[in-house]
Amino acid sequence: MGTVVAPVDVDLVQYWILPFPYSLQRTRAGAMDINVVNALTYEDFVKLFGNVVEKCPLISAAIWSHRPFKDLADIEAHITEFILSLPDSGKEGILRCHPDLAGRDLQSGTLTRESQEEQSQAGMTTLDSAEVLQMYRLNSEYKERFGFPFVICARLNKKADIVGQLSERLKNDRAAERERAIEEVKKICRLRLRSIVLSDIQTEL
Numbered sequence: 556m557g558t559v560v561a562p563v564d565v566d567l568v569q570y571w572i573l574p575f576p577y578s579l580q581r582t583r584a585g586a587m588d589i590n591v592v593n594a595l596t597y598e599d600f601v602k603l604f605g606n607v608v609e610k611c612p613l614i615s616a617a618i619w620s621h622r623p624f625k626d627l628a629d630i631e632a633h634i635t636e637f638i639l640s641l642p643d644s645g646k647e648g649i650l651r652c653h654p655d656l657a658g659r660d661l662q663s664g665t666l667t668r669e670s671q672e673e674q675s676q677a678g679m680t681t682l683d684s685a686e687v688l689q690m691y692r693l694n695s696e697y698k699e700r701f702g703f704p705f706v707i708c709a710r711l712n713k714k715a716d717i718v719g720q721l722s723e724r725l726k727n728d729r730a731a732e733r734e735r736a737i738e739e740v741k742k743i744c745r746l747r748l749r750s751i752v753l754s755d756i757q758t759e760l
C-alpha cells in the first residue's frame with residue numbers, strides 16, 4: 556500500500572469496506588485516503604469500483620489507467636469523461652445494463668446489491684400489485700419508445716416522483732431522453748462512489 560499522506564489536523568481511522576480486504580483510511584472529516592485507492596491493482600480496483608455504473612465494470616477497468624487520482628471527484632470526473640466520450644450506441648448500451656425499476660429482477664431477487672438498496676430506498680420493493688402493474692406498463696411503454704430502459708437515480712426520488720417522471724419523460728425525443736438518462740447514471744454513480752468510500756457521510760447533489 557502507498558504512503559499515507561494526511562492533513563495534520565485529522566486522525567486517521569481504519570475503515571473496512573466489506574467484502575474487500577482493505578482498510579481504507581479516512582480522515583475524521585470524511586476525506587478518503589486516495590493513496591490507498593491509487594495503490595490498488597487493477598483487479599482490486601475493478602472489484603471495488605466495478606459496479607459504480609451498473610453492470611459496467613469496463614468503465615472502472617478503463618479509468619484505472621488514469622491513476623494517480625487526486626481525489627474522489629477526480630475518479631468521478633474520469634468516469635464522466637469516459638461515458639461522455641462514447642457514441643450514442645455506447646451510451647444506450649450503458650442504459651440497457653440497468654434493471655427496470657420494480658421490474659423482473661426485483662421480483663426474482665436478482666438485482667445487484669446496489670440496485671436492491673436503491674430500489675428499496677425509493678419504495679419500489681413495497682409497491683402493491685396495482686402499482687407494480689402501473690410500473691410494468693410505463694416501463695414497457697418507455698422501452699418500446701426508446702429502446703432502452705427508464706433510468707432514474709432512485710436514491711434521490713420517491714415513488715410518486717418516479718411515476719411522475721416516467722410519464723413526463725416519455726414525451727421527450729430519443730436524443731434528449733438519452734442525455735437525460737445519462738445524467739441520472741452520473742448521479743447514481745456519484746452516490747455509489749461516495750457510499751464506497753464515505754459510507755457514514757450524508758450525500759447530496
Ligand SMILES: NC(=O)N[C@H]1NC(=O)NC1=O
Binds near residue numbers: 653
Ligand atoms: N432503471 C433504473 O433507474 N435503475 C436504477 N436506478 C437506480 O438508482 N438504481 C437502479 O438500479
